[in-house]
Amino acid sequence: xxxxxxxxxxxxxxxxxxxxxxxxxxxxxxxxxxxxxxxxxxxxxxxxxxxxxxxxxxxxxxxxxxxxxxxxxxxxxxxxxxxxxxxxxxxxxxxxxxxxxxxxxxxxxxxxxxxxxxxxxxxxxxxxxxxxxxxxxxxxxxxxxxxxxxxxxxxxxxxxxxxxxxxxxxxxxxxxxxxxxxxxxxxxxxxxxxxxxxxxxxxxxxxxxxxxxxxxxxxxxxxxxxxxxxxxxxxxxxxxxxxxxxxxxxxxxxxxxxxxxxxxxxxxxxxxxxxxxxxxxx
Amino acid sequence: xxxxxxxxxxxxxxxxxxxxxxxxxxxxxxxxxxxxxxxxxxxxxxxxxxxxxxxxxxxxxxxxxxxxxxxxxxxxxxxxxxxxxxxxxxxxxxxxxxxxxxxxxxxxxxxxxxxxxxxxxxxxxxxxxxxxxxxxxxxxxxxxxxxxxxxxxxxxxxxxxxxxxxxxxxxxxxxxxxxxxxxxxxxxxxxxxxxxxxxxxxxxxxxxxxxxxxxxxxxxxxxxxxxxxxxxxxxxxxxxxxxxxxxxxxxxxxxxxxxxxxxxxxxxxxxxxxxxxxxxxxxxxxxxxxxxxxxxxxxxxxxxxxxxxxxxxxxxxxxxxxxxxxxxxxxxxxx
Ligand SMILES: Nc1ncnc2c1ncn2[C@@H]1O[C@H](COP(=O)(O)OP(=O)(O)OP(=O)(O)O)[C@@H](O)[C@H]1O
Ligand SMILES: [Mg+2]
Numbered sequence: 001x002x003x004x005x006x007x008x009x010x011x012x013x014x015x016x017x018x019x020x021x022x023x024x025x026x027x028x029x030x031x032x033x034x035x036x037x038x039x040x041x042x043x044x045x046x047x048x049x050x051x052x053x054x055x056x057x058x059x060x061x062x063x064x065x066x067x068x069x070x071x072x073x074x075x076x077x078x079x080x081x082x083x084x085x086x087x088x089x090x091x092x093x094x095x096x097x098x099x100x101x102x103x104x105x106x107x108x109x110x111x112x113x114x115x116x117x118x119x120x121x122x123x124x125x126x127x128x129x130x131x132x133x134x135x136x137x138x139x140x141x142x143x144x145x146x147x148x149x150x151x152x153x154x155x156x157x158x159x160x161x162x163x164x165x166x167x168x169x170x171x172x173x174x175x176x177x178x179x180x181x182x183x184x185x186x187x188x189x190x191x192x193x194x195x196x197x198x199x200x201x202x203x204x205x206x207x208x209x210x211x212x213x214x215x216x217x218x219x220x221x222x223x224x225x226x227x228x229x230x231x232x233x234x235x236x237x238x239x240x241x242x243x244x245x246x247x248x249x250x251x252x253x254x255x256x257x258x259x260x261x262x263x264x265x266x267x268x269x270x271x272x273x274x275x276x277x278x279x280x281x282x
Numbered sequence: 283x284x285x286x287x288x289x290x291x292x293x294x295x296x297x298x299x300x301x302x303x304x305x306x307x308x309x310x311x312x313x314x315x316x317x318x319x320x321x322x323x324x325x326x327x328x329x330x331x332x333x334x335x336x337x338x339x340x341x342x343x344x345x346x347x348x349x350x351x352x353x354x355x356x357x358x359x360x361x362x363x364x365x366x367x368x369x370x371x372x373x374x375x376x377x378x379x380x381x382x383x384x385x386x387x388x389x390x391x392x393x394x395x396x397x398x399x400x401x402x403x404x405x406x407x408x409x410x411x412x413x414x415x416x417x418x419x420x421x422x423x424x425x426x427x428x429x430x431x432x433x434x435x436x437x438x439x440x441x442x443x444x445x446x447x448x449x450x451x452x453x454x455x456x457x458x459x460x461x462x463x464x465x466x467x468x469x470x471x472x473x474x475x476x477x478x479x480x481x482x483x484x485x486x487x488x489x490x491x492x493x494x495x496x497x498x499x500x501x502x503x504x505x506x507x508x509x510x511x512x513x514x515x516x517x518x519x520x521x522x523x524x525x526x527x528x529x530x531x532x533x534x535x536x537x538x539x540x541x542x543x544x545x546x547x548x549x550x551x552x553x554x555x556x557x558x559x560x561x562x563x564x565x566x567x568x569x570x571x572x573x574x575x576x577x578x579x580x581x582x583x584x585x586x587x588x589x590x591x592x593x594x595x596x597x598x599x600x601x602x603x604x605x606x607x608x609x610x611x612x613x614x615x616x617x
Contacts, residue, residue, distance in 0.1 A: 170365060170367065172363045172365045172367035173367050173369065175334050175354075175361075175363070175367070176361070176363060176367040176368075176369075176428075177369075178333075178334065178353075178354045178355065179332060179333075179334075179354045179355055179359070179360060179361050179381075180355065180380065180381030180384065180428070180432075181355035181381050181384050181385050182355075182381075182384060186384060190369075190380070190384075191369060194371045195370065195371055
């Protein structure tokens with residue numbers, strides 16, 4: 001008898017399949033429904049196998065969602081992209097700088113500072129929303145990009161990950177640089193930062209997801225389509241309408257997920273490449 | 283080119299005094315080697331000259347200028363690290379030239395200097411590689427190249443060869459000596475390998491627990507070690523120190539007497555100290571014989587050529603009397 005599964009691998013395989021199905025089924029359902037233009041049919045087939053495997057393939061829902069004048073999809077997407085990219089760029093710059101200062105030991109009470117920063121990871125973001133809202137109101141920032149960007153910049157986890165990485169770079173490297181005439185900032189800019197590509201991509205992936213999918217804060221501080229992100233626009237499907245247009249919702253959701261997947265693939269390749277090259281002693 | 287003057291320099295970590303008030307003059311153009319056992323403060327001293335470590339007390343001058351509080355890059359020194367400390371993300375050319383670029387040097391002048399250094403060190407074909415694509419010896423050359431292009435007054439080396447295998451180490455010793463002759467710059471070289479010290483130095487500084495035991499030319503340290511520590515440290519294999527109540531009749535009471543392994547002769551028929559052969563090491567051109575003697579304790583003897591002595595046989599060892607080193611109270615007694 002030919003064994004397809006060597007002894008002891010069948011159970012793990014089945015387990016992995018179950019987990020994969022748990023992840024894939026909702027995604028298949030999302031795609032299938034988004035390709036079905038018939039709202040009646042969607043409701044009827046929901047709960048049967050038909051809602052996982054498309055029978056008809058139509059892009060009508062997509063066209064509807066992308067061209068709806070009451071819900072300017074690409075405007076929302078631009079808003080989300082602006083807020084996400086701006087947050088990422090500023091946040092990675094500032095957090096890596098903060099981490100570098102702590103890692104170099106150039107701050108009195110270094111350990112305490114780091115401890116304090118790490119402790120803030122335990123504070124749930126939701127608990128800060130109300131004070132932040134009051135602040136935003138007082139500063140007159142409501143309904144702007146800035147108010148959506150600011151709270152995401154300082155990120156304790158990001159600082160911690162950078163710190164860990166920086167403090168593992170051999171001291172000799174920075175000392176050689178000092179003799180070579182590097183300033184403190186140049187040591188950061190020309191040594192620490194170029195070496196930290198793996199951390200940058202890890203932090204970027206985490207924060208990209210967080211910002212792209214942010215809902216609570218944007219829903220509180222945005223009013224109209226000028227600065228409102230995709231998440232809030234999608235939430236509006238479930239607002240006053242009696243009947244939820246599932247086909248449109250799913251087409252919207254798929255369109256919204258595509259950039260995330262692309263970004264992830266892009267960063268992941270970079271991530272893996274850097275991890276592999278930094279594994280070689282040099 | 284410049285001399286380095288170290289004046290009552292002290293280094294304390296908290297309350298621990300690692301280097302107690304040290305004075306040293308490193309002549310212009312010399313190749314000075316700091317040797318000593320692990321933890322004796324060699325690196326600390328070198329790093330204070332480089333400016334990577336602060337000086338707790340005292341002053342350091344380079345070429346007559348007080349640089350005790352000058353930034354490392356402004357001291358006119360360049361350092362080669364044991365770990366090479368190459369920038370992993372930069373090519374060989376960038377590793378060598380980046381410091382110059384930061385200093386605001388023009389592109390063409392910088393490239394000229396990089397090429398010049400690459401020529402000296404035979405790095406030409408490797409300029410586009412990353413450090414991880416280089417062998418240990420090549421990495422070491424790049425690290426030296428990075429020092430050369432800065433045209434420093436003083437080169438500092440902290441055990442630069444200790445990560446290399448024996449053959450490469452021997453080759454690099456020669457290359458470094460040639461580099462010193464070619465550039466004529468002052469070089470300060472830290473090692474705990476006395477062979478490196480003997481072969482490369484024109485001045486050896488023997489350090490022990492942060493203080494200087496002796497300073498001098500290699501052959502002077504070999505011929506006239508000032509203290510038993512220097513006597514035991516310089517020379518390979520180690521000098522024999524005679525044990526026993528009165529191992530040498532004409533020496534003063536309580537004196538410590540040393541004799542180098544190469545200054546003892548062995549005979550089958552008769553001699554000063556009868557001794558039993560414990561172990562024989564054949565090095566090819568010479569042979570090391572380890573013996574136990576009832577009068578003077580254990581002895582190592584170096585003889586030229588081969589010697590076929592079985593362990594357990596008895597031989598007679600005789601020192602060349604003019605080669606005895608006599609120390610009382612830890613100081614050399616002039617013979
Ligand atoms: N940052 C520090 N804090 C406290 N003590 C230190 C520190 N750095 C070095 N020392 C101590 O200073 C002494 C000298 O150290 P140093 O590195 O100069 O020795 P070394 O001669 O270079 O030894 P090796 O041959 O092992 O490199 C050692 O006893 C070491 O423990
Ligand atoms: Mg050392």
